[in-house]
Amino acid sequence: MNREITAQQVRVIDENGNSLGIMNTYDAISTAFSRGLDLVEIAPKSKPPVCKITDFGKYTYEKQKREKLSKKNQSVMAVKEIRFNANTDKHDTEFKCKHIRQFLLDGHKVKASVVYKGRMITHPEIGQKLMNEVLDKLKDIGKIESPPKMEGKMLITYLVPDKAKIASLKDKGITPTANIPAEVKSADVKEKIQEKTELKHETN
Numbered sequence: 139m140n141r142e143i144t145a146q147q148v149r150v151i152d153e154n155g156n157s158l159g160i161m162n163t164y165d166a167i168s169t170a171f172s173r174g175l176d177l178v179e180i181a182p183k184s185k186p187p188v189c190k191i192t193d194f195g196k197y198t199y200e201k202q203k204r205e206k207l208s209k210k211n212q213s214v215m216a217v218k219e220i221r222f223n224a225n226t227d228k229h230d231t232e233f234k235c236k237h238i239r240q241f242l243l244d245g246h247k248v249k250a251s252v253v254y255k256g257r258m259i260t261h262p263e264i265g266q267k268l269m270n271e272v273l274d275k276l277k278d279i280g281k282i283e284s285p286p287k288m289e290g291k292m293l294i295t296y297l298v299p300d301k302a303k304i305a306s307l308k309d310k311g312i313t314p315t316a317n318i319p320a321e322v323k324s325a326d327v328k329e330k331i332q333e334k335t336e337l338k339h340e341t342n
Contacts, residue, residue, distance in 0.1 A: 139178050139194055140167055148179070148189040160186060219249040221292075222272070224258045224265040231268065235275045242280045242299045252293040265293045273297075279304050 143163055150158040150166045153175060161169070163177075170177040170191040178197055181188035190197070218241045220234050241248050250272060252265040269286050279300055286295040 140170070140176055143167075143177065143179050143187070143189065145187045147186045148177075149184065149186050150177075151180075151188065151190045153191050153193075158191075163189075166191075217247045217249055219251065221251045221253055222268060224252055224254045224261075224268060226268060231271065235272055238272070238276060238297065239279065242276065242297060243304065245299055247283070248280075248297045250295050250297060254291045254293075259291055262288070262293070269293055269295065278307070 146163055147160055148163050148166055150161050150169070152158055153173065158166075158169070166189060167177045173191060175191050176194040176197075177189050178192055178194055179187055179189050218238075220238050220241075222231065222234060226234075238248050238250065250269070252269050254262070254265055258264065266286070273282065273286075273295070276297060280297040281300040281303075283296040283298045286293050288294075
């Protein structure tokens, strides 16, 4: 900014966004000062560097405001993971599906995996049937981000909250969490749930 700018010449943009062309840096600074403003370098890697005549305090505030908004818009959705064994019984399937429901209602993305152990890998249809059952139980509040696919000895899919469906249920007076026992909302999911807040490479 101002006399900290080392380039001998700069391309100048005034406070109204108009180009003043290429100027000697000293002259550009003098022009900014004569208007009660600062000369701020906004594109130092350009040849010549691009500078703007502006109020530095206001410029910094607006920049921070844009960065904050950008971070808000780019916030990363937490990814939870629920694993089923290909031969998971009905009770355990229901238990884990309720956890997936709560994760979706809380706004999280969910990775649902069906694990084939031992010789179960020779019967892929069993895991596929289980996965279809799981997806069917969650279709009222979730949508499939990526279709189920095999990765090593696991059948994997990703679910995300379907905000439109959830809103529609609420508009009809239906509370999506009504059929979820209180214990399902507990953060303690013991060894049945493996939570991940970021995707990690699966090793088999």
